[in-house]
Amino acid sequence: xxxxxxxxxxxxxxxxxxxxxxxxxxxxxxxxxxxxxxxxxxxxxxxxxxxxxxxxxxxxxxxxxxxxxxxxxxxxxxxxxxxxxxxxxxxxxxxxxxxxxxxxxxxxxxxxxxxxxxxxxxxxxxxxxxxxxxxxxxxxxxxxxxxxxxxxxxxxxxxxxxxxxxxxxxxxxxxxxxxxxxxxxxxxxxxxxxxxxxxxxxxxxxxxxxxxxxxxxxxxxxxxxxxxxxxxxxxxxxxxxxxxxxxxxxxxxxxxxxxxxxxxxxxxxxxxxxxxxxxxxxxxxxxxxxxxxxxxxxxxxxxxxxxxxxxxxxxxxxxxxxxxxxxxxxxxxxxxxxxxxxxxxxxxxxxxxxxxxxxxxxxxxx
Numbered sequence: 001x002x003x004x005x006x007x008x009x010x011x012x013x014x015x016x017x018x019x020x021x022x023x024x025x026x027x028x029x030x031x032x033x034x035x036x037x038x039x040x041x042x043x044x045x046x047x048x049x050x051x052x053x054x055x056x057x058x059x060x061x062x063x064x065x066x067x068x069x070x071x072x073x074x075x076x077x078x079x080x081x082x083x084x085x086x087x088x089x090x091x092x093x094x095x096x097x098x099x100x101x102x103x104x105x106x107x108x109x110x111x112x113x114x115x116x117x118x119x120x121x122x123x124x125x126x127x128x129x130x131x132x133x134x135x136x137x138x139x140x141x142x143x144x145x146x147x148x149x150x151x152x153x154x155x156x157x158x159x160x161x162x163x164x165x166x167x168x169x170x171x172x173x174x175x176x177x178x179x180x181x182x183x184x185x186x187x188x189x190x191x192x193x194x195x196x197x198x199x200x201x202x203x204x205x206x207x208x209x210x211x212x213x214x215x216x217x218x219x220x221x222x223x224x225x226x227x228x229x230x231x232x233x234x235x236x237x238x239x240x241x242x243x244x245x246x247x248x249x250x251x252x253x254x255x256x257x258x259x260x261x262x263x264x265x266x267x268x269x270x271x272x273x274x275x276x277x278x279x280x281x282x283x284x285x286x287x288x289x290x291x292x293x294x295x296x297x298x299x300x301x302x303x304x305x306x307x308x309x310x311x312x313x314x315x316x317x318x319x320x321x322x323x324x325x326x327x328x329x330x331x332x333x334x335x336x337x338x339x340x341x342x343x344x345x346x347x348x349x350x351x352x353x354x355x356x357x358x359x360x361x362x363x364x365x366x
Contacts, residue, residue, distance in 0.1 A: 023232050023249050024283035028238045030246040034062040034254070037069050040168060052176050057131070059259040061274035062238055066253050068076045073253060073353030076228045076293055078154055083291050084201035085147045086128055088117035097128070097143060100343055105336035106131045106142050106197065114339040116216030122341075123215055125203040125278070132159050132196035136358035139193065155198055162295035163190050166224045169257065177267065184266070188223060192300040195222065195332040199319065201292035203233065206280045215278035219356035220260035221335045222328075227256040231290045233281040236274050247282055262328065262336075264357040265305040268315045273357050 006209065028034045032083035033054045039047035045264070054061035055282075072294040091110070099107040106129045112122040132149060133155045144359050154158075170184040206212070217237070227234075229250040237243050248256060299305070306323045308314055326334075335356060337343055 002334065005059060018324045020230055020288060021284035022287065023162065023247075027232075027282045028244060028246045030060065030238065030248050032062050032248060032256075033062050033258075034064060034182055034237075034251075038064075038067045039163070040172065041068055048172060048176075051172060052290065055118065055259060055263075055271050057272065058236070059263075059274040060237065060248070060276075062251055062254045062256055064254050064258050068253075069161070069165070072158065072165070072231065072255075075154060075158040077197070077342065079151075079275050080152070080198070080228075080291055081294050082147060082151050083128075083202065084295060086200055087202040089127060089145060089147065093145060094126075094128075099341055103337070105129055105195070105333065106134070107144075113342065114216075115189070116213050116339070118170075121212065121216075122205060124213075124217060125136045125201055127199050127201045130132060130155055130198040130200075132163075132190075132198075133160055133193055135198075136191070138191060158191070159161065159196070161197065162226045163196070163297065164256070165226050165257070165297075166297040166314075169224050172288060173263070173271070174345065174355075177270075177313050179308065179311045181311065183308065187299045188297060193302075194300045195296070195298040195329065195336075197296050199292075199294040199296060203278065203290040203291075203292075204340055205287050205289060208286075213277055213279050215331065216339075217276060217277040219273040220258060220296065221266075221332050221356065222260040222296050223262040224231050224297045225256075225258045226295040226297075227258070228293040229256065229290075231281045231285045231288060232283075233290050234276060234287075235279055236276045238274075240256075243277075245277070249275075260296075260298075261303055261357040262303075263330070265323075266314075268317060269357075270306045270314055298332055299328040300325065303328045305331055353363050 033050050035051055035054065036047060053063070066355065094108045095110065097107040098110065100109070108128050109126060111124065114123045115121070116123045131142060135152060136139050136159070167185055170188055174182065174184045179229060211348070215345045232247050233239065234248040234256070235245040236248060237245055258274050259271055261273050264273045272299060281290055281323065304325070304327055307317060
């Protein structure tokens, strides 16, 4: 499969974060590399080397979308407005689209539905997941409110562009790892059945005397994440024993890209899926509602999440190590719904039962 083309916009937007106070300059920020989409498309040698370093060292980087990613930026701006309309719906209306009891992570998750830490605290956000397969007509459609169903063309456009970014990331990694041609790309086809999704997120301001984690520390469940934020709050924990949580500052015209569990499993820890969390935004931004827009890419449903054995660059398993036999669909269901109290009761508080790839991703740094 050829690299997905990234549509070009007619006019290049200059993204601004309107009605938001500036990100403060007195908080620790994560050392993310800033990469250029245009240079990566051109296979600029220095930029590709920096890309590889980011994927192996932190698993997070900024991607400047200016130019070839202008249409994705324009779609993201429109979808931020869609998200605001969506979450303004009455709670009883939104709850109609909570499909967790159908063993699905698509649809609505209400405020406080998940356990976020080992102390038993609950999340402080609500989100809505839209299935890529639904938007492209390759699965049965999920019921949705009008604000979602009326924006299907917009969301399909956003997914197409975001998946183009994903395919470029996978292509570059496939080349770097010297895997057989299209190995990674063929496990993440746009037309394949997968758990790929758009996620709309809303986190309202927290009480001044009780600001804590809104989304607990975790690794992402899939392969590649394309994230848009306008307010701070996202934090990563860099490698090292003495590492401290650092904010990821949102940058206009940039997406935040990070790798997920599948890339760690495929490469036996050579690629990194970094631990991250969401807390109250820093400084004056904490007084504002925080919206996020995400495209989560996952391997196709039947792909087994195991070490690939077709590259000498991928480290071997430990002598006595036995890999779990689990496919992508089951992995995502377990991780996405494992902390839902309404499904699992007290088991939702058992973090070891549904952990991600934190240990393997970090082992080189311990």
